[in-house]
Amino acid sequence: MTDIAFSHAPVGLAVLERRVIKRCNLQFAATFGGEPADYDEMLIADLYPTQEEFRRIGALLQEEEHRTGSYSDERIMRRRSGELFWCRVRGRSVSPEAPFQTGVWSFADISDDRPVVSLTPREREVAILTCKGLSAKEIGAKLNLSYRTIETHRAHLLEKFGARKLPELVAKLTGMPL
Structure with a gap:
């Protein structure tokens, strides 16, 4: 039953280990494009608009104020097609002292509510x-x-x-x- 809930959740879910996708659900694949198997062992960095943005978010997760084990924000992400879109991201680390070790993350496409505008x-x-x-x-x-x-x-x-x-x-x- 747990596997059905994960696979068919109405929001994109992914299990990450050291910022590598180990497993994702159907909605995650629909949001980013493709099938869940397309994301096995993919670096989550590949879904960020830039490597700079990937490093910036990683640095935020290392800050003391974010070491609660939970994190959420709204940011621009990149689909496999290269299209940029607004995404609500929430995550929970299994071990707050090592936020990148293992975590469960949700990704919700909110681009209908917000246009993507190129910003410096x-x-x-x-x-x-x-x-x-x-x-x-x-x-x-x-x-x-x-x-x-x-x-x-x-x-x-x-x-x-x-x-x-x-x-x-x-x-x-x-x-x-x-």
Whole structure:
């Protein structure tokens, strides 16, 4: 019965060991393209938009604040076809002290709620911190940039997302209705 629940869960599930896919379910394969067997022993890095993004997320999981054994975020992932899409990712490590040893991860395609917009790494950082409610001055201090530079990045984000004001941008970035 447990195998049926895993295989037919309505959300993509994958068991990872040291960031290598050991097993995935039907919905995971449908989300990323192909069949579950196509993912046996695949590096999860192959489903990230860039190696830089893969390393960034890996570094986050090593930070003290994320060593709870659980992690969740919304990020851009890459299908096997190369298409980028927004994905809600949640994971739980079997051993919080070694987050990459073995974990179960869920992947839900949320691209219908959010368009994929090409962002520079700095724009992505500013967007994430903006969604966390930080002011331009607070973001500037955190990134060691002037608040005017942050305002410039925010202006680019407003334009890229077709938002008129900051609350509308945040709504678009988080997928929340206005």
